[in-house]
Amino acid sequence: MKQAPTIKAALYMKMVTLCALVTASVLMVNQTAFAIELSKQQNQPVPAGEKPVDPYVQSNDNAGATPMTDDTVYHQFGGMDGISRIVDDLIDLSSKDERIEGIFRATDLVRLRRTLKEQICYILGGPCDYTGRDMKESHKTHGITMMxxxxxxxxxxxxxxxxxxxxxxxxxxxAKLAPMYRDIVLR
Amino acid sequence: MAMVSASLLMVPSLSHAQQIETGGKLLLTRGISTFEGSGGGGLTPWALITGNETNRGIGGSAHYTHVMLSDYQLRTYGAAAGFYDRFELSYTRQDFDTQDIGTALGLGEGYTFSVDVVGAKVRLAGNAVLDQDTWMPQVALGVQYKKSNRGDLVAALGATNDEGVDVYVSATKLILSQSLLVNATLRYTKAHQTGILGFGDKASLQPEFSVGYLVTKRLLVGAEYRFKPNKLAFAKEDDWMDIFAAYAINPYATVTLAYGMVGDVATIANQKGLYATVQLGF
Structure with missing residues (x-):
C-alpha cells in the first residue's frame, strides 16, 4: 500500500519525460526543416557581378508559365545561343528605349540577363531550370503600365x-509570356 | 457643410488624377474600321476598342472606305474615339451611290442614299491579345444608331422607319500560338441592307464572323461573313462576305484591301467588288 504512490510518481515522471522528449524531437525536426529552408534561401550564392536579392525559394514554378512539352520551338530559337543573343539584344534595346529605359536603369541587368535567358529556355522546352524570382516579386517595385x-x-x-x-x-x-501581364502590370 | 466636405474630398482625388496617355497598343490590335464606323474588321465589329490607348489613356481613329461594287459605289468616312481601352464612340457617314443604275431604278443617275451611323461600344470582359492561357475572349457590347436621309423613298420601298438601332455583342480572341484572330458577333437589328434601305418593324438576330491569320506582325489576312435579314418585299437581301488583307504601315496608319460579295441589292443582282479602307489613328 505504501509503495503505490511511489510507482504512480515514477510512472508520472516517465510520462513527463516521454512527453518532453517527443516535444523536443518534434521541435528539433521542425527547427531542422526551418534551418534547411533558411539555408536554401540565405545560402544562395550571389553570382559574380550580381547584386544580392531578398531570400526566396527557387523553383521552376517561378517562371510564370508551363513549359512546352517538347523542344521544337527551343530549336527554332537557335537553342541557348539564339536565346542568349535575343535576350542581350532585348536588354540593349530596352535600355535605349525612352518608354522603358527608366525601368531598366533601376534593374540589376547582369542578373536579369541570366534569369531571363533561363526563363525563356525553360519555357521553350529547353534543358534549363529557372532560378529567378516569380513575376509578381521581381516586378513589384517597378509600377509597370500596360504601355x-x-x-x-x-x-x-x-x-x-x-x-x-x-x-x-x-x-x-x-503566347506563353503574354498572360504574365496579370502579375507585372500594376497600374 | 456637407457641400464643403464633399468639395474637400474632391481635391485630393483631382490632384492625384493620373496623366492621360496616348498610344501603347500593339500593332493592329485597335482593329480596323468597319463600314459602319465601329472598330472591327470591315463588315463586322470586333470587341477591340479603337485607338492606340491603353487603360490609362485616350485614342482615336478616322477612316475612309471606298467600295466599288458591280453597279453601285459605297463610300463611308468617319471618326472614332477610344477611352481607356474600355469605351468607344464613333460617327460615320455612308453614301450609297446608285451611279448609272439610278436611272434604271427610276431614281435618277447618281441618286445617293446616305446614312449617319453613331456608335458606342463598351468592353465588358477579357483581353483578346494577352489572355493567351485561357479561352475567355474579349467581349464587348455595342449599339449603332442609324438614320437615313431618304425617309420618303425608303418608306415607298417598304421600310416602316427611316431610323433604327442595332445592338450587338462581339467576342474576339487572338489565338497567338496559332497566329489566328477569330471574332463572333451577334446583332439585333431591324435594318434593311444595314439601314441603306431603311428599317422594318420586325427585329431579328443575325450572326457575323471574322477569321484572320497573322502573316507578320503588320499583316492580317482573313475573311468575314455577315448574315443578314431578308424582310423587304420588293427586293431580296443576301448575306455579305469578304476576303481581306489589312496592313499596318506603322502605329498610326493601316490600309485594308478586300474583295466583297454582297449579293442582290435593291433588285440588282450579284453585287461584288473591291473594297479599300485607309485608317489613321493614334
Missing amino acids: EYNALIELLQVAMEKEGVAFRAQNKLL
Whole structure:
C-alpha cells in the first residue's frame, strides 16, 4: 500500500519525460526543416557581378508559365545561343528605349540577363531550370503600365526578328509570356 | 457643410488624377474600321476598342472606305474615339451611290442614299491579345444608331422607319500560338441592307464572323461573313462576305484591301467588288 504512490510518481515522471522528449524531437525536426529552408534561401550564392536579392525559394514554378512539352520551338530559337543573343539584344534595346529605359536603369541587368535567358529556355522546352524570382516579386517595385509592358513585347519582337526566328515560333513564345501581364502590370 | 466636405474630398482625388496617355497598343490590335464606323474588321465589329490607348489613356481613329461594287459605289468616312481601352464612340457617314443604275431604278443617275451611323461600344470582359492561357475572349457590347436621309423613298420601298438601332455583342480572341484572330458577333437589328434601305418593324438576330491569320506582325489576312435579314418585299437581301488583307504601315496608319460579295441589292443582282479602307489613328 505504501509503495503505490511511489510507482504512480515514477510512472508520472516517465510520462513527463516521454512527453518532453517527443516535444523536443518534434521541435528539433521542425527547427531542422526551418534551418534547411533558411539555408536554401540565405545560402544562395550571389553570382559574380550580381547584386544580392531578398531570400526566396527557387523553383521552376517561378517562371510564370508551363513549359512546352517538347523542344521544337527551343530549336527554332537557335537553342541557348539564339536565346542568349535575343535576350542581350532585348536588354540593349530596352535600355535605349525612352518608354522603358527608366525601368531598366533601376534593374540589376547582369542578373536579369541570366534569369531571363533561363526563363525563356525553360519555357521553350529547353534543358534549363529557372532560378529567378516569380513575376509578381521581381516586378513589384517597378509600377509597370500596360504601355510599358507592350513596349517590351515590341522590342522582344524586334530582337526575335533580328535573330531570324520564324514569326509563328515568335508567337508561340509570346503566347506563353503574354498572360504574365496579370502579375507585372500594376497600374 | 456637407457641400464643403464633399468639395474637400474632391481635391485630393483631382490632384492625384493620373496623366492621360496616348498610344501603347500593339500593332493592329485597335482593329480596323468597319463600314459602319465601329472598330472591327470591315463588315463586322470586333470587341477591340479603337485607338492606340491603353487603360490609362485616350485614342482615336478616322477612316475612309471606298467600295466599288458591280453597279453601285459605297463610300463611308468617319471618326472614332477610344477611352481607356474600355469605351468607344464613333460617327460615320455612308453614301450609297446608285451611279448609272439610278436611272434604271427610276431614281435618277447618281441618286445617293446616305446614312449617319453613331456608335458606342463598351468592353465588358477579357483581353483578346494577352489572355493567351485561357479561352475567355474579349467581349464587348455595342449599339449603332442609324438614320437615313431618304425617309420618303425608303418608306415607298417598304421600310416602316427611316431610323433604327442595332445592338450587338462581339467576342474576339487572338489565338497567338496559332497566329489566328477569330471574332463572333451577334446583332439585333431591324435594318434593311444595314439601314441603306431603311428599317422594318420586325427585329431579328443575325450572326457575323471574322477569321484572320497573322502573316507578320503588320499583316492580317482573313475573311468575314455577315448574315443578314431578308424582310423587304420588293427586293431580296443576301448575306455579305469578304476576303481581306489589312496592313499596318506603322502605329498610326493601316490600309485594308478586300474583295466583297454582297449579293442582290435593291433588285440588282450579284453585287461584288473591291473594297479599300485607309485608317489613321493614334
